[in-house]
Amino acid sequence: MRDVYVVGVGMTPLGRHLDKRLRDLGKVACFSALKDAGLEPKDIQAGFCGNALAPAIQGETGVGQNVFWEVGINKIPILNIENACCSGSSAFREAWLTVASGLYDVAIAVGVEKTYTEKGGMLDIGKPDLDLMLGLVLPAYFAFVANRYIQEFGISKEDLALVAVKNRFHGSLNPYSQFRQPVTVEEVIQSPMISDPITRLSCCPLSDGAAAAILVSKEKAEKLGKKTVKVAASILQSGSYDNPMNLSNWDLNIRASEEAYNRAGIGPEDIDLAEVHDCFTISELVHYESLGFAKKGEGVRLLKDKSTYIGGKVPFNVSGGLLAKGHPVGCTGIAQIVEAVWQLRGEANKRQVENARVAMTHTMGGVKEGDCKAVTINILKRE
């Protein structure tokens, strides 16, 4: 398999874009990525689109073709990929594989989503499974996880709130972020209760947005003078947990990150920054531990000693993460990659992580008790 480089990225600000169609958002991201790479639409040889909810919310299929048509990317293989919250990062991985395999030299991956409608947010998007009908919606499941974690490791609700406080602070530095107001521990705890201990400010928002990345072979990257950011690992995994009752032990994260570290030939100690799937505050704590950055039950320490703050040992979600930057479902995985690339190139302005050389992105999709539909991990290295 060949080395693959990310030579161009772009995204829209995340937020509420009621006046724009999926293709309107997608084309902004694609044009930005093309400009960034110094490429024309005709240079793209294969296109991949990650989207999770358009068929259910907008009644639109073939989203990739619709987006690429607007950009003038045409007469190439195009694929639409759905993998819950990992839709965008799964599209990125297929783009990586198509270049790594030698099939094509230049591929684009776009993630695009609209979760807001005229009527409100994405509430009724289809026939729920039995567990959803019984009330096990996502905040309820993550509340179970949080309560289990609190019981096991004796952390406080104030500790849990530190994740939101950090990511909202990071988001305040990011012009692409949906929420740019910092919040305090008290505000997080006192915001409306969704599912105890998950309050409204412990949840990521609904978001609309698009993000794109262009991946090329080493030769092409050299020719473009952009051999800067290499894909050191691009991993997709799914499946059940060994012990579903152990709610705060996401062994899918452990398996996927071990695979990613092995492929990249590094360990968590080599990561300079990580964008992880902080859909709820508790998620980021569990990620610290299951991705190898803290021992089990000791994640809160990374918040208390500011290790995961910008300026700390390994900043997590310096973009603001899902909690602040936003969570446009099928776009999220690529939005994380866009941030990682900007950081590795030293272009992240106020939120720049000094001397960033290795970045990890982590996305998690379709979580329920005992299993998870997808986890993706990408490791990007500055050369």
Add this chain to the structure above:
Amino acid sequence: MRDVYVVGVGMTPLGRHLDKRLRDLGKVACFSALKDAGLEPKDIQAGFCGNALAPAIQGETGVGQNVFWEVGINKIPILNIENACCSGSSAFREAWLTVASGLYDVAIAVGVEKTYTEKGGMLDIGKPDLDLMLGLVLPAYFAFVANRYIQEFGISKEDLALVAVKNRFHGSLNPYSQFRQPVTVEEVIQSPMISDPITRLSCCPLSDGAAAAILVSKEKAEKLGKKTVKVAASILQSGSYDNPMNLSNWDLNIRASEEAYNRAGIGPEDIDLAEVHDCFTISELVHYESLGFAKKGEGVRLLKDKSTYIGGKVPFNVSGGLLAKGHPVGCTGIAQIVEAVWQLRGEANKRQVENARVAMTHTMGGVKEGDCKAVTINILKRE
């Protein structure tokens, strides 16, 4: 890139399966393919699912994870792919690439669809584009193509009906076929008019069903004693036509088939049988010509001299095709591959093409005037 072999296939009968869920249909196809390959669920290293309409019709996402869960295929990368009628064949192509690239040795591709609901067929599946609102539904578009073809080449409605007559005859030999009654030219012409000259019997039906294929590396195929059917080419293309006004010239077919022939190192004269996307009678005629089996305007000759009948020079849609076997949208591309594999292994019973050594499958998705969202072509060779 490594050689890839199809070592196991399976499918459900196509038709109306109101009492079964997507996962119920999918698991039957997967278990059949596993049994056929002599493999266990735990042997599968990567899974790909093609589905076009579940989010819109059933409100179900993550279909691949749901299907594979039922089969006990777990803790592997799983990807859901939507590419209109090419969803299944696009999933097959990603499975091929994952093995060809060397990333994994054993992959499964499943295509699954349910188009029937308690209330009827798939009529209201979302917000239509402007052209659909103005009446350009699929039978209307293909009626334009048929009328243009009739005007250009002077064929009769009787000539056009020959496609349905042939494929219904083939379908009568196939126990997996939705329609097993042969029809006559008169019956095709006199069936209710949908969009002149497209009558009801000139259209493929709605169908439910699932089909699966297992792809492995050469070494693995040898180990299994099943190094029989090789993937000589797996092509995905999309895009606009050079002259959209020239309705009967599908140059996307020309581009995709040239790419397929080049990659396989053969020409149309080497194909022993073809399963092509006969969504309407006119489609198969245009496929004959754009895939290189007849000169422009001369396709009818292949029907009149029975070249494309079983026993003829190059039988087309010996399974019954979409017109008789059925068209479960996201399943269709893999159902075609299942038929091709059975034929190449000499296991097609009453509809066996004698001494079949090279088979082509062709699927076309998201057709509208001037462009097409996807065309896939696979060439399979008996070794």
